[in-house]
Amino acid sequence: MLIALLACSMPGWAQEKKTAGNPVFPGWYADPEGIVFGKQYWIFPTYSAPYEQQVFFDAFSSPDLVHWTKHPRILDNQRVKWANRAMWAPAVIKKGKKYFLFFGANDMHKKGEGGIGVAVAKKPGGPYKDYLGKPLIDEVINGAQPIDQFVFQDKDGEYYIYYGGWGHCNVGHLKKDFTGFIPFEDGSIFKEVTPKDYVEGPFMFIRNGKYYFMWSEGGWGGPNYRVAYAIADSPMGPFERIGTILQQDTAIATGAGHHSVIQVPGKDEWYIVYHRRPLGKKGANERETCVDVMKFDADGKIIPIKMTFEGVAPRPL
Structure with missing residues (x-):
């Protein structure tokens, strides 16, 4: 009995976790951006709370x-003077020796209210500071609310930003x-690439030379929120909806x-990082x-995700 009690109370005797379990960390967090920097996996999520x-x-x-390991408050609105509420959906990318965090703020509905900003840091865990002193995108273009940004580096080294709410x-x-x-080439700054049923939350990756474009559908506050995707030969599309791969x-x-x-x-090992209720x-x-x-079939199609409570097994880099 004494040995059993000691085993329960001493961390060194605790059994090693065989899987991560879902959720992977405690607390209400949404819109997670997963990425690898060096020998570490990182997740940058929205702190899920009322906008204020x-x-x-x-x-x-x-x-x-x-x-x-939690890295608290890597960026807050005290370091972004134009942001006062509703900071969400961070997207982080390394360029040179710096890390750039793109984010939405203020739930912008018209020009001048906020939009998509950029912050910069010397380490992925911050602290980040405002990079531009103003939003990078601060108006509604092609009907797309400036939120839910994702920054993508193409095979030629060029960088693109995909973004948009309100179905665009x-x-x-x-x-x-x-x-x-x-x-x-036609002089435009932004091009609309909206696929069928798109609502928000764009994401892009390349596998076997093909561009996989993904997005969320339905209402984020309800049970029917889900993820669909398309495959294209170019980062500009066209993106023809193939099907749903994540849902309740x-x-x-x-x-x-x-x-x-x-x-x-x-x-060729892939994981999907997402939020759920x-x-x-x-x-x-x-x-x-x-x-x-996340797995693929022989034709390169994404096999619908099976959500689990167990989560994934350890995968050191």
């Missing part, structure tokens, strides 16, 4: 997708210093969406971050 409280970002790092998605060609945009499972969770994808560097929870902000395996 949603004024900072935490980040989480892991050596193996199972054991996560735009793409812009970023300058190399991320201070603005390079016009397209009444035995697991509802409201599954606004995701990202992690590839193990140099391997626990069974029995109805609050719009009751969302938690989860990770599950």
